[in-house]
Amino acid sequence: MSTPLVVFHRGALGDSVMLWPWLRAAAARRPAVTLVTDREKAALAASVLGIHGADAERREFNALWREGAEITPTAPVGEVIAFHRSGVWEHNALRMFPEAALRAIDARATRPLIDQLTREEGGPVPLPRVDHPGGPLVVHVGAGSPAKSWPIDRWPGVVASLRTRAINAPWRFIAGEVEAERFTRDDRAAFDTLGGRYLATLDDLRRAITPARAFAGNDSGPTHLAAQLGVPTLAIFGPTDPTLWAPCGPAVRVLAAGGPIDGLGGDGVARALTELLAIG
Missing domain, CATH: 3.40.50.2000 (Glycogen Phosphorylase B;)
Structure with missing residues (x-):
């Protein structure tokens, strides 16, 4: 796929890192990938994966949960994937990302699900083993x-x-x-x-x-x-x-x-x- 991807996910560290093989695959094949999550997890993913990380507590993202909220459209995005379902949120997300295909996944990020999403991005990107023979x-x-x-x-x-x-x-x-x-x-x-x-x-x-x-x-x-x-x-x-x-x-x-x-x-x-x- 060649369109920018925005992913909304909130969860524990393990649930967040479970996304990484998929996000790594997407980043190798898309012009931009953004993960919207808790600030510290967003910064960690951005640092390791080289993607964009965004704090889910930003005002514009919190507004997505409010009915009748003022929503400002963003730069073009091809696909938005959210790991939750909410009619109000989805309606507002389509206003924020008017050109995007929206996919709401009402499930935790298990290995089978992430493997499926990774295949949809063209397959996994090899991750090299890191060896530190003298390390602890x-x-x-x-x-x-x-x-x-x-x-x-x-x-x-x-x-x-x-x-x-x-x-x-x-x-x-x-x-x-x-x-x-x-x-x-x-x-x-x-x-x-x-x-x-x-x-x-x-x-x-x-x-x-x-x-x-x-x-x-x-x-x-x-x-x-x-x-x-x-x-x-x-x-x-x-x-x-x-x-x-x-x-x-x-x-x-x-x-x-x-x-x-x-x-x-x-x-x-x-x-x-x-x-x-x-x-x-």
Whole structure:
């Protein structure tokens, strides 16, 4: 396709990064691609993908939700895709983008959906694996819910297991502000024992992941981000379905419990991470 594309999407980091293979494909074949989302996610996508990012809280975008709002038409856009449905919003969007074909998708951005949208753009754009042989092993210990978080107190055993296999890379354990608020006393103690560091921004997260030799994390936004940065990634899944939510990247290994995430033992995590590191 050769017309500009504007995408409206609001959601968690993982849901936002799930769009990236499609947005990368669109950016390779269209004159312009704009993602309208939360400001920090818009800036992250713009920086990594080279697309335009726009803050969804801008006055003109908020006006799309109001019946009878004053709408100013924009420069020509060929297609608008929104990940929500609203009669008022769609009516106003057609006034803002009078030359555009409007498509409203009332569904979350699962892997099958993004694969379909990517095929419509002509297929995926190759994403190279990034190798940092001397880099740290980075682990993000959090997730959107406790049910998706592998027990933090099992990570020391994984560290010890990899050292017995002559893998002596430095480790970096990280978490976000949500984890800082949600951790139990035991979680916080285990995280502190691991030398864990809390990150405040998405830019901090990107800078922590970029130099990694490999990354390990739960079914979470940081794991999706690591995969899309080309870093070898181990994604640890519990009750969620990896056929719908697995991260997309050039070197992704999924370890799925198929049920409660604490059913995965440390030996299995250590073995999966070792195998990931062995793939050149």
